[in-house]
Amino acid sequence: MTLHERDQTYILNTYKRLPLTITKAKGSYLYDQSGKKYLDMYAGIAVSSLGHSNKTILKAIKKQMNKHLHLSNYFVSEPVVSLAQKLVEHAFPSQVFFTNSGTEAIEASIKLVRKWGKSLDPEKQEMIALHESFHGRTMGGLSLTGQPKYQQAFAPLLSGVKHIERNNINQLRSAVSEKTCAIYLELIQGESGIEPLHFEYIEEVMKLSKRYNFLIVADEIQTGLMRTGKLFAYQHTRLTPDILTLAKSLGGGIPLGAMLVANNLSKVLQPGDHGSTFGGNPLACAMGLASFNLLSSTDMAHKVAHTSSYLLEALKSLKSKYDVIQDVRGKGLMIGIDLGKHAQSIQENALKRGVLLNVTHQTVIRLLPPLNIKDKEIKAFLEIFEDLLKLEQINK
Ligand SMILES: Cc1ncc(COP(=O)(O)O)c(C=O)c1O
Structure with a gap:
């Protein structure tokens, strides 16, 4: 065969x-x-x-291989902490949760925004996402993904998700309320054909997030890490998200994702609330670190x-x-x-x-x-x- x-x-x-x-x-x-x-x-x-x-990444694998491949999350690990530090220093004051993929970073964020919302008001659990968005294929990510062709066969999905038209400010205004805990945005929608969000739309999201006290999750799994010419696509705008999700090139070719959580939210998830056997694997993070050093350079x-x-x-x-x-x-x-x-x-x-x-x-x-x-x-x-x-x- x-x-x-x-x-x-x-x-x-x-x-x-x-x-x-x-x-x-x-x-x-x-x-x-x-x-x-x-x-x-x-x-x-x-x-x-x-x-x-890439030679630099291959060298980083070899170096890390000679130390250890995996330790478990009971141990602190140099490349893991260093990569987190670099991400935070280049993004916004935050803490990092590492995952193995993009969809898992989204799952982590769903748990966080729900727990945060419910701590303020039991009804504050609604999430807003955009039509034609793509946030992954696990049941949570799929529930946010605004594409019925991916969703229909797997219903029922997560309740409490509203989908609205991209760049439609009127729909946005009528969708959000005190019950909204978060909105999910791809600054440029990748899967739906490279569709950017308009500047005014993002401004309105920022304004409404203050009025109704909801979180903004920037899903930069595709747009992040210099893909759009800045390290993160939100840096083209005036937005600083509350939560940032990354994956794709983060591990330099090895599975690695991340969720950055703004410091004012860093106590929402407590020990035992969330975890992952491989998330933040030392080898993936060592490659990630070597890759990030190149991607974040002014030369790049x-x-x-x-x-x-x-x-x-x-x-x-x-x-x-x-x-x-x-x-x-x-x-x-x-x-x-x-x-x-x-x-x-x-x-x-x-x-x-x-x-x-x-x-x-x-x-x-x-x-x-x-x-x-x-x-x-x-x-x-x-x-x-x-x-x-x-x-x-x-x-x-
Ligand atoms: C914006 C966005 N979010 C989430 C995902 C899901 O990432 P993964 O395939 O690593 O689970 C993707 C993958 O294409 C993506 O582009």
Whole structure:
């Protein structure tokens, strides 16, 4: 049996696989069995932000491996505390709870906001989330995720969750009340096709959170860690969230998530209220620390700003030439190209040309390349992409 046949036999059928067998990954490229290389324009869905097989991260693994892999949460551990300290120093005065994934960071936050709300008033338990949001696939995260296609088969979900339209201030005003304990925001919705929240909308959320005393949870699992050109996407706005969730590239390629909790809330969860066997694993945090040191550097911020404006300008000029492009939007290196019904065939043809593209929301190519992708790699992508646009234009 081939690897793909064995995959179908032994792995539960929850993922669509690509017809590739990757044997090596380096920098911005994946290599298949025949040695053919593929430019990775989504970096493991925003996980491999420093490219594949990054030397600094590999060195950190080896160093930590020689000390210990796992201790249990009965012990303090240097890389775990150091990573938490770095996150807090770069975000806001807070404390960190580490998890293994994004959805677990969301679960932790749900428990916290509920406990906090109920401590003020037994009825203060309502959570607000946005249509087309994505907050994970465990039952709590799924309850917040505003996409019926993911939810319907698994109802009943958590009660007390209201979904409202993104950027609709009137709906926001009528949804919130004294019963609201928290609102969940992705500053740029990733899964729904790179849809940013408007500045005025965020301002209104901040205003209402003061009036009704509810918490703001920024889900930066996708937008965080320099993806949008700032370390955290909320730093583009005037918002400082009460809770920040992170994952994806946090562990430098190993499972790691985090919830940062503002200091005034740090007593809400008490010993025994929440925990995780692997959350805050020393190896994951050692990789996370090595990765964070690179991601948080001013060099990286400059690099992302440079690559982002190069890519965005080039894509906007392609949009003016090819009307199959309906929209180009995003920030930093989180960019959506809305191609309507052409997205799927462009993705398929790109694969044949050695470029890996991700399509989300059916119509949007979601670019999440390594943050250190080289100019010549972006140029190669743009050349192939323009060829594919020409083809679509002809076949329209
Ligand atoms: C904004 C956001 N929240 C939560 C999640 C869930 O993270 P994970 O897949 O690590 O559970 C994702 C994953 O794509 C995400 O983009």
